[in-house]
Amino acid sequence: MKLTVEQVGGPFYNESNAPPEQVAATVDPPAEVVDCAAAPGVGTETEDVPGVQPDLPAALDLEIKLARCVNPSTGREEFRLQQRIAYNDPELGRIVVPADLANWTTDLTSVPPFLTWLVPKTGAHLPAAILHDGMVLNKNEPCSYIAARKIRRDEADCVFRDAMLATGTPRIRAWLVWAAVTAATMHHGQWNPDATWQKGYYRLALWSTLAVITVLGVWSILDVLDVSVPRVPWMGDHLGPELLGGLAGSIVIPLMFGTMWGRFRTAGWIIGPLAAILLVSVLPIVFVGAFYLLAEKLQQFHRGLARAVAVLIISAAVAAFVAFLVVDCSF
Template structure:
């Protein structure tokens, strides 16, 4: 495994950040990462023009599962740099390799393996989308769409609204057990089409299938919150900041 270190004095890592706008941060000290797989270390610079990070790029909806910061933070900062070749010094790596380094570095920092693989799978989805390959993007959208559709229909069957899925029948404990089994089996089969990224496909697909109901409830609650916030605080500007109250104070 690799090792993070302080580039300026060669000692243990000191991660010092300066907020740019509350969401993006720059480094006050350079971050170094050395791994036996490469002869040179990866070095993330400290000036704003060269590099800025948003820490862990986790949608607000899922911060209950994966927080924006934690023991994995140095790995998230490193990954943000590695996916942009001009933002760091050291060996050039492809984006899928940057994702793998991210996962390995998180585990070394003490992140639980389940969370590390979840976060790796999430950034792999970003890598597939960033490739701008129409086939990969279409495949990704179809993959997520099929799992969402099947999960929704199975849920409606469980609630007695419809009767579509052939495995959803009988006593509700049996339906729950079969539903969970197919929530694992279907994404696993569909992930074959992901090629070398199949592990990420399994993780994302199974997570989506099992957490579909939780995600739907959270989306509803979050949507209600955003609606209420807009009514009370006004619309957000291009940067997502609500400035109506601030403008009133300056009148």
């Protein structure tokens, strides 16, 4: 399967498919080829083997051609570019992605399934997402780009945000995505390879913030549902004050913890309140998603067992429904 995305105008454009060293020689000042890709032939099986296409005429400023790949080890859907793309950054200059055109792949926009309503996999931000995939290095995700110098991960995150804005991504969405990838940068600690103690501090700040938000969020939900738990101090005794107090706490407390994020505090001020507010809606979606994945795994393991479990669950639901109906009618 092939996918073509076209864009006219903006800082993105098609780049040559020549060997990366030749492309690097055209960058002023002379560029560095950063390629951490796996060896050729490792990691993907393709439905439609793309190969390396010849240079395309510049009829459009940007034409993204993608070939779908399936990673045999993970089963994850990936895409391989048919032609390099380039971006002119105001600070870092020209950045070309990928260096290894034949083997490098992207998963487009890396978004959890339960958040694609907020940030879809494709859209105006797609060129920026592909650019970011080429610049960052996650586990089992090789970086592959050509630029005047090596780009730190926190710099790549800022380039991602600015590129999204330059290609028409709504401003709030661009900053939300930037905050999310910045949180990932804090966790991986790849923005400063020399400061070990800073990596530990920022990782602690990130996960303590998320842990406090989760605990207080669940506590607040139980309080609203009148479960036998101690009352949340900033929430009232009735539904209206409870909801208003919970909303206020979801904003104020994460902002306080976001300040602990130091140089990344702007991301903390964005991610914290957003995570706290979304917690109520995301938890049921995560639960349903986990149930679905478990059902899929069970069905793949043994269809007969999956049918038996399904019959058991339905029978239990019918029995509970009848029981509660009878009890309610008896009063």
